[in-house]
Amino acid sequence: MTPSPDSSLFLLGTSHQVANLNERESIALPSDSIDSFYRGLQELDGLKECLVLNTCNRTEIYGAAEDNLKIEVVSNYLAEFRDLDPEFMIQKTYRRAGPEVVRHLFEVASGIDSQMVGETEILGQLKKAYDDASERAFTGKVLNRLFQKSFQAAKWARTNTGISRGQVNLGNVLCELARRIFGQVGQCRVLVVGAGEVAEGALEAFKSRGSEAITVTGRTFDWCPLSRRKPDELAQKFDGFTLAYSKLHDSLHLFDVVLASTASAKALLTHKQVEVAMKKRPSKPLFVIDASVPRNVEEAASTVENVYLYNMDDVSAIANENLQSRLAEVERCRTALSKRALRLWEQMRAQPSLPS
């Protein structure tokens, strides 16, 4: 797979920009079929290098080929492989060539083409896809250089623009607030009252940041009407502990983060109860998240010194504000990346072994 001067760069792909979830699912490659897909690609006449990026939100094939290889050939191969109508492929995929591929890849790597603008997970997925293709020896001078440069561009974008500033996922917003209160989120002792979906999402975020001391309690250890999940199941899922609800108020001072997510119609934590708990930990802050509607924590509890009470409206407002702030940075980032992409493309063209 040695590139020659007349090779050309192309991209065939689909993402949330052009296809809905069902359509993306029909195009996405099952993980156990990647090997056979690569083998089939290799047999396409004129293809010199290729790389497949296959994530839950996008499926993309990057390639360097001789001029005689038409992108329709790759599209037809994918359609045939996934048993799809070629017309459907035309409608639900995008095709790029030359400098447009470089620009697109830079945008994907930096996260501005992601559904959640500025997310960083895509860079890891891109690196994994690149490592995978390299190990199979499907990448060469063209794609090696292109992807290495895209990783640099992504790093540059995150450092020099505000596209990743502020958390936009509710669980991550809660973790960010916990970081601003306690510093090390992993050291926080987390108590969840109830087993609602918000609680589960928040616990996933805390767990991913190293939280070990997770405790779950509930008014009953029966099904939670919000999530159809039992509190002890939630505790089990996150390797946590369960606490008898009768001990909630006496144990409140032992926790740093308390998340209430129940369907209770009355307040489970009153101002008085929080005040009593804080007397046992006066100089240590307490972060209380009320993810219930109607609310489970009396608003007056926020007046107790060192108590930081947030409800879901507050958290959503922060997430939305952060997202707006990111979106405002996207255009600036896109313009800068476009210039970098063009520069790289000109450098690549100047070298005889790279695409025309």
Place this chain on the structure above:
Amino acid sequence: MNLNDVTSLLWIATFCFGISFVLGMVKTRHSFPYGLQECPFILIVIGFFLQTRALYLRGIEVHGCPLGNGLERTQFILWSLILAFLLLRLVWQLNLLGTFCAGASLLLGSLSLGLKDWDAPYWKAEGYTRLFQDPWIELHASLAIFSYGLFCLLAVVSIMYLSQRQTLLSRKPGFLGPFLPPIQELEVAAFRLLAVGVTFLSLSMVVGTMHWTRHPEFVSQTKLAVTSALWIGYLVLLGMRMSNRLYGSRFAKWTIALFAIALLSLSLVSSKQKKQAFHALPLQPLALNLR
């Protein structure tokens, strides 16, 4: 630019702190190009060296630790503040703390340099030999002023604590909130700074008491009352914090209030003999001496 002129050096240092403060604040919202990221910190270091050289030159001029007038005492406190920040930064990577320290240095430094009367040339008085005749009292003064530097840093940390707390209570992302250190760490840092500051102030009081018992005639009642009140004030604050009777925002507000009182009382901590000598100088109405 004369690098041998004390006032010029201090102005340049203040300018460096000012630029560092502005860049530090801008940096919280906009990323700097690679290579310029450390600009605010480098400016603080440059300002610190210039300030050190200025105080060194003044020290040679007055034959002792330069603590003879309002300008010198303020600059020495600010020098201690920056020194404490630089030491703290070795173990605690807090760029925004540096920005806040630079802001405090800009404000107080400009004030001390702007008030011409604060830099009365007491060393030019007839018969002046040196600022401190007794090395113990020089140690007392320098320890006390260094502890003021630590209390200044404590006040800066408390301002950061209150800013972070206010942002968290407002339940909005806020301008500075995401870039400020965690509230619990700020509280711990404030407690430690208070403990270290009280230790230095206590050492200074011990040395000062030794001098006072031997030469009570040099220590005015006002100085005795003010320094003792401040020392007791900080001791009480430390005791209340240790016993968890005062914490959180009220503790932060008290540290700021006590430091403001300490700053305002600087002009009262002078001694009798030098005050009398100083009154002989018609052009230096505010020069204060620490004999």
